[in-house]
Amino acid sequence: MALEHAILVSLLERPGSGYELAGRFERSIGRFWTATHQQIYRVLRRMESDGWVVAEEVGQDGRPDKRSFSVTGLGRSTLAEWLRAPVQPEAVRHELAVKIRGAAFTDAAGRAELLAEVTRYRAEHEALLATYLNGEKRDFPDPGALDVGQRLQHVVLRGGIAYERMLLDWLDDVLHTLRAL
Amino acid sequence: MALEHAILVSLLERPGSGYELAGRFERSIGRFWTATHQQIYRVLRRMESDGWVVAEEVGQDGRPDKRSFSVTGLGRSTLAEWLRAPVQPEAVRHELAVKIRGAAFTDAAGRAELLAEVTRYRAEHEALLATYLNGEKRDFPDPGALDVGQRLQHVVLRGGIAYERMLLDWLDDVLHTLRAL
């Protein structure tokens, strides 16, 4: 498991509350590690009791208090240790690929519906690519003048961009194949 | 959840036992949907009691009997229904991306170790790409003469190939970035 570590990285980049973290996991970090607020709160509580993070109560007027977390020395060294460990083989779960192979066992109407769904899915990822490219322009306008953290964030974002471009090309291939069936 | 559906597709392509399925999930299907034998046996039992698959006892000499499963009409229509449903947004879990962003919070020695790990990871995926390309040459030597099922299997394999090529290019970018830090 590594939600803990994704949270450590995010909190090192900037301390924040569980709610704020959930927001980041919807936006930036969620590009490469998804999590719901439930998971985040539960894991944060465990991390706090293990001494990886500490909370600071922040009173706010008009809304509930929030607990802003930051990473302790122990948290930092735990992360460093994890960074040294080999990358675990990923659990691949590509539903669309299953559906495409499954299309061999349905009729023409079913394949037509799949084609429509692939088209919708493609539009979704086209929009996502646009978001990434926008974010790149906004956050890394001058790639020559970045600090270490930014350069690493940029190379991860370039990975997302490369992935989306590859995906769009492949989806065109899929659409072509489905139409030619 | 869709392990059920991945199993349905695999059993429609060719009936087999839980053990055989586990093998396929290690090799071909596992490219886009991983599962252990435990998951497979448990889900198969549920699918059997729901009437999606039926088992045939096959006696074998010298080894335990096996139960070969095949898909029923109900299983087939369940799959058709699932094929019509929209693709669920995927749970992205890219550990390496977390580690790369985490590298901003470690020292030079830690970054050197990460660089070594990325190099190892790259070699692994280079080998995987070679396996895919070999499989393509073996299974689809004449792309003009394929039936519907094969054409769909081929386009999914092309997706795997495109993914691995993209990944290798990106890993080169990562290695370059880490070295230039």
Next chain:
DNA sequence: GCTTGCTATGCAACTCGTTGCATAGCATGA
């Protein structure tokens, strides 16, 4: 002769992830 490995299936315990729901006050717009 012994170990290792393959076919073949399964139990038990545990952790992780998901879903639905609850609270609570403020801001915003219809």
Next chain:
DNA sequence: TCATGCTATGCAACGAGTTGCATAGCAAGC
């Protein structure tokens, strides 16, 4: 004024996935 939506946190229940272990006989190599 009423509904919707945002900030902020949490419980409870369930389903999915992982890990360790167990059985059992045969084949192959050291």
